[in-house]
Amino acid sequence: MTDPIRDAARPFHGDSLTALLPATTRVLGLGEPTHGVEAFPELRNELFRHLVEHEGYRSVVLESDCLMALAVDAHVTAGTGVLDETMERGFSHGWGAYPANRELVAWMRAHNQERPPGERLHFYGMDGPLETAGAASPREALTFLYDHLAPHLDLPVSRADLDGLLGADEPWTNPAVMMDPSASVGRTPEARELRLVADDLRALLTAHSPHLIAATSPDDWWRADLHGRAAAGLLRHHAAMADPSPARVGTLMALRDTMMADNLDAIVRREERRGPTLVFSHNSHLQRSRSSMSWDGRRVEWWSAGAITAERLGDRYAVVAANFGTRGSDVPAPGSLEGILSGLPDARSVVDPKRLAEVLDRKPEHRIPADHTYASLDPSTLDLVDAVVFLREV
Template identity: 70%
Template sequence: MTASIRDAARPFTGGTLTALLPRTTRLLGLGEPTHGVEAFPELRNEIFRHLVEHEGYRSIAMESDCLAALTADAYVTDGTGTLDDAMRHGFSHGLGASPANRELVRWMRAYNEQRPPQERLHFHGFDGPLEMTGAASPRPALTALHDYLSAHLDLAWSRETLDELFGPDERWTNPAVTTDPTQSVGRTPEAKELRLVVDDLRTLLTAHTPHLTAATSPDGWWRADLYARTAAGLLRYHAGMADTAPTRVGTLMCLRDAMMADNLGAIVGREARRGPTLAFAHNRHLQKDRSRWLLPEGWGPLAGRTLEWWSAGAIVGTRLGEQYAFAATTFGTRGSDVPQPDTLEGRLSALPDTRAVIDPVRLAAVLDRKPTPRVPTDHTYLPLDPATTDQTDAIIFVKEI
């Protein structure tokens, strides 16, 4: 059996990975199986360099705050600020502390220094301004949208009106809302009014696209559209946080990935004339099939419940068709966590290479039976579902981390 599995595997290189992808790919989703392990962003850096130098890719999108990423992109494209500023203010989820992320931003800036604007690499975030402990206030996004529009159009709302509807930001960022939905302001009359305001402003932004683009720039309009998407998404998310139903957490997962998918679609549209985009996030956010997560201990009465939702990859993949490709990563041994021989990771661990690219079609053809799902000792690691590996375009296996 080991020899048969070897027929489905090749030693890892950027070229062996891209050989498995459709030539029509405009967005490549590269997933990682867990966060906080430098081996996977380091692998991403290696892949991105290959994609830029040999496949014409001109942008990367990360599972990080879409608004904060504007700071990192300004440094990468124009040298605005410093590398330290970009890492401190250009990331969310603590990702700015990652040495691999710092090396990515440094390399992108060095690549761009001697190139004209149309050939420079761009850095995007495609997550909302969200953390596990809650969501940001929609005020910065909505006021930035308002300021952009009010400079060129007569609006029915003033900044003072918006401030009155928002009230103190502490109401929106109250950490107690994470466990007590009754403390959320997401379904108050003021929040509902703000959702109507955002809807009207987004309509104005669309209706006056030619005038606004000419008066500012295509990039200026794109940023305003980003503010609009983010304000609308945050207001929806806060409304979800105010939900007292048992399905609340699942609803929030759906809302987050829907926001991610909208951002990815907008990024692909912006980059369409320049080249394809690499998206990097957890496998569960980029996979093409339905995502599932068994809530671990620590989730109170929800522990042991399985959440299901359509990932950002599944949503954007439906929209893009063969222009979306997904490469999943997984690993064998991590310290004392050694996969059982009958699991997918256990079988792949018999491969001779420390890193390998697996063709899922060939893999399915040589397996005599479906592997047993892996049960990890670390709840932050979500193994690949062996029943759905046929919905990936490639699997990258790291034998030990």
């Protein structure tokens, strides 16, 4: 390890990381290279505490179901429900079982208890109501929006007709749809009609927002808008699930990241007067470059939520890519970027990518992961991240 490369890094600390970020940052994306390694959410917790206590951050967003996350937010802000129940029903993808996520929720609740409502930390999910095996029925999201509007406006469809169009939930959530587009109900006449209904209801929510907010509250309107976004996103997703063409997988990936980006956009607008926001997700969802994956022998590419958010926010969006060196028997090659960074003296380092690019005397190799769930850092995209957090071993 040469001295110039060491000069591009500092021991990990909140101050050493924020020193590399634009002063205009309102959304800080902290990525992890793989899910299921506790070292990364633990690092997230440490960073979030620093950001709250020293940088004025007032919210955190996780790669979890945006509707389920409402239960977590109610718990941390108002003490609704007990912690065990909140962890069980407030997270998708099994994230509620992770000790670091439990620690985060407990710390946020304790932090909020002695503070007035306007200063309390908020918790959000940015993902749609999606799981690996498929997507939720649009019933919960669409009926929530309908029931919010119905006491105040004349609606273009009755509740009974809406229930009839939705039908039973089982066809929507049929796991066979993931591999068999013909099993999907996403392009039935009823599903097409539901997309029009969702669009009409969302338009009414916006058109009558001054009246609705006065009659309910800003928070009630925001939750209705969240459910409207989720309903529209789910109906688009189910329609794409029914697509038998080779473009199906790429479309599904793009639609998921679009839902994430739209949720982040709404969170930024809600939080803009309170403080910046930390977002924690996989690197592939937060990066400014295109995301990609191999599927059935083909390379599938799409624009990530981070790339879309970066276009919307400009220098108000900053992204930090986290990665690691050794994991068990998976040791990076010496010529890879991770192999080079493994020579840093500290177990956890913050690396300035611009300085690193200046002092590297050769182009690093792209690490070939031993685990397909792990995404190594692409050396060619270092100029698209504001900082790298590197853990020598996990």
